Amino acid sequence: MFFRSPKRKKQNNQGQENFTTGLYNSLELNIENIKKILDQPDDLVTRKFAIGENGHTCAIVYIDGLTDTKVINDEIMKNLQIELEEVDKSSVQSDAALLDKLSRQFISISNVKKVKTLDDLSLAILSGDTALFVDGIDQLLLIDTKNWKSRNIEEPVSEGTIRGPRDGFTENIRTNTMLLRRRIRDANLRFKSYQIGRRSRKSLIVSYIDGVVHPNLLKEVNRRLETIDVDDAPESGYIEQWIEDNFLSPFPQMQNTERPDKVAAALTEGKIAIILDGTPFVLIAPATFGSMMHSPEDYYERWMIGSLLRVLRYFAAFLAVFLPALYIALVSYHPGLIPSKLAFSIAATREGLPFPAVIEALLMEITMELLREAGIRLPKPIGQTIGIVGGLVIGEAAVSAGIVSPVMVIIVAVTAIASFSLPSYSFAISIRMLRFGFMIAAAFFGLYGIILAYIMVNIHIVNLKSFGIPYSTPFAPAFKGDWKDLVLRVPITMMNRRPKFLQTEDEKRIDKEDKS
Structure with missing residues (x-):
């Protein structure tokens, strides 16, 4: 079941010009x-x-x-x-x-x-x-006289934390390997080098801990990397898209991060890191649904605080996917399920609106997505203003013009805040994509449409794999020993085993008997 190769046409990396002519005496x-x-x-x-x-x-x-x-x-x-x-x-x-x-x-x-x-x-x-x-x-x-100009080590921009290290990866591959060696001073830490790109010939490094990582996982990662045949790989996203299991899935099948502490923790668990020269984003394989909901800060705070933060994230993911769809379904098909006073209040705010609930929700969600993208592309001082003030101004103007209801503005705002709470940017984009699918399903079939779409998503997740590891692990297939660090996090002293679904060669994380 594990480490099964995806169906992919075998490629080679023989397209580059090859000057094998020997040197002259002259x-x-x-x-x-x-x-x-x-x-x-x-x-x-x-x-x-x-x-x-x-x-x-x-x-x-x-x-x-x-x-x-x-x-x-x-x-x-x-x-x-x-x-x-x-x-x-x-x-x-x-x-x-x-x-x-x-x-x-x-x-x-x-x-x-x-x-x-x-x-x-x-x-x-x-x-x-x-x-x-x-x-x-x-x-x-x-x-060896290399001296490339590179950016200084700075705090990661895309993964901020309140507590934890402030250093992040840079575009220099040697700086990145140094940051990992500072954290893992193990003689078994390995860095295997590749050259990627027929024209660019960029350096790529596969990092793992020998004696911990499963040999079949390492073999599969190396096999897929050897199939890469492109002119240039300017960013690690090219590598991710080439070696992922299912390119039709909306879910990312590898984690990307700027944080050395996150990569070091993944290596000690038995995972593999892929470092590409020229980008600060390092890939971690394999990935699971649960790992996308984890943040390094979960481990830096006490277990009760870390568990609370994770529960909040799962609740935020639920709101980000289902809240607009539930509003559409309840208002359009099942108003009887809404408490009477709330139903009267919603009906009063919707009186005179020209659009049905689904059009209202789609207009507001698309507007919010446009504002989000505009805030990212604009210069930072202006972008923050556009994202916050723009949303408030447009929402208030839409309500005053009688285009949308105040309840819809609240729902869209809560949904946007919930999606920002997810620690993985790539995973948050997947959630945003699913949100529109659930809204369309709710518009056609109400709650039944939401349930059908939810079943379809679950079927896809349990069939999806990341380098042979089921994406839904350890939920299904169930590895109950790994539930210690899934939704809730037990105290550090009780996390004495590495994840069982990774089948690591060295299972012990803490050198004592597992009493659980």
């Missing part, structure tokens, strides 16, 4: 070829110089802006031109030995390697490395 030919491959870019720096008393001709090649020029000048050029003693090429047994001598004695950088093909050379230079050529040798040294 320095001039090698430099000419790399310039030809890159089409004579203005930011390609080539510096020729001589080393040793015999004047061996050398050259360094790098891309300006991707490298640390201070390191190049102080740790490469200065050592080779000033501090280098005589290197007699005839005294060296082989050309490779000469490169080894330069690497060992005169280049004060730890990450240095030899390459012998144009493919390795072009990719390394475009990644920020510096190439060192020596005339007469068909190999070269690649020296």
